[in-house]
Amino acid sequence: MSSKTSALASFVESAPPGELTNVTSAIKTITGDNSLQSLAPAFQKYNEEQFTTVKLPGGSQSVIISSHNSLGDGRYYDVESQSSFAFDHSTQKASDVQSHVLESSQGDLVKSLLKSLSTHAQEHYPSSSLGVYPTFDDTSIAVVFVANKYSPNNFWNGRWRSQYIFAPSSGTLIGSIKVDVHYYEDGNVRLITSKPVSLSVSGGSAAEVTRQIAAAERMYQEELNRAFGSLSEGAFKGLRRQLPVTRQKIDWEKVGGYRLGQDIGGGRSR
Structure with a gap:
């Protein structure tokens, strides 16, 4: 990879929530459309790591793009709609929707988790998407959750991401919670946080997994609220420029x- 391509790829991969289109437009303006072809791996990495959401043609709900539901060759699947689709990483558009039946020894638990966690998401997040998938070795279950809040008219965008791997055989639930908020009126302020999660789930039921995830996310939200309060009264005051x-x-x-x-x-x- 050339130094130019590497630099452009870093811009793509570090794009703030909801602003990849702006970054892409800037790259096209500076270097032309041809440069985008060499950035295909960067677009894919961004979309899969940021849990980009897309509405399928003819569908109303957004589905998630991640490494956990990749079928290879630019195709992904969604458990709830029982479909697979092609995804263009540079335009973030879906096409060629086909039927896809989940074949997994974890299938029943996947569907139970999807139902249970959907209730949790609807209760606690105003706009969110959820994905539950068996891992590629079919021994564990991946839970992927993303909530986006975009307000470009007020110069800010934000994203909450959660990712967990649940191993039914051992009852372990390991993952992370990530928050990314960008405020850019008359300047740039960006908050990027990450919280590791490691829990033990007794019984292994969908309800218990949901309860543990809900508790972990509530605890982290409370930690963030306390941290923001401390910053407002402390460090932020020191950063303010007096007239x-x-x-x-x-x-x-x-x-x-x-x-x-x-x-x-x-x-x-x-």
């Missing part, structure tokens, strides 16, 4: 021409 004594905001486009003492501070320059 000069002139009570005029600094024009950053002309900052190079200011005389520091007189023009900004309001005092006499020497």
Whole structure:
């Protein structure tokens, strides 16, 4: 991979929630459409890691793109709609929907978890998508959850991602919770957090797995709320720039021409 392609790929892979289209448009403006072909692996990595959601042609619900429900060759499947589809990673569009029947020894538990966790998602998240899939070795179950909140008119976007691997034989539930929020009015502030989760599920029922996941996510939400409160009263206050004594905001486009003492501070320059 050339240094140019590597640099462009890093822009794609680090795109904030809901802003991949903006990043892609910027790349096309700077380098032209041809450069996008070499970025196919970066688009795929972004979509699978960020749990990009897409509506299938003729469908109303959004389904998740992840490595757990990949069939290879750009195709993915959805358990709830019992369908597979082709996905274009650069345009984030789905096509060629076909019937797909889940064949797994974990099939009954997958469907039970999907039903139980859907209730949890509807109760606690205003806009979310859920995927439950057997792992490729068919010994465990992957739970993938994403909730997006986009408000570009107010210059912010956010994403909550949860990912868990449940092993019924051992009762272990291991995963992580990730939050990514971008605020970009008159500047850029981005919060990226990650919380590892390691739990033991007794009984192994769908209801108990859901209860454990709900408790872990509620606890992390409370931790974030406390952290935000501390930042607001502490570190953020230290970052705020006080207005000069002139009570005029600094024009950053002309900052190079200011005389520091007189023009900004309001005092006499020497």
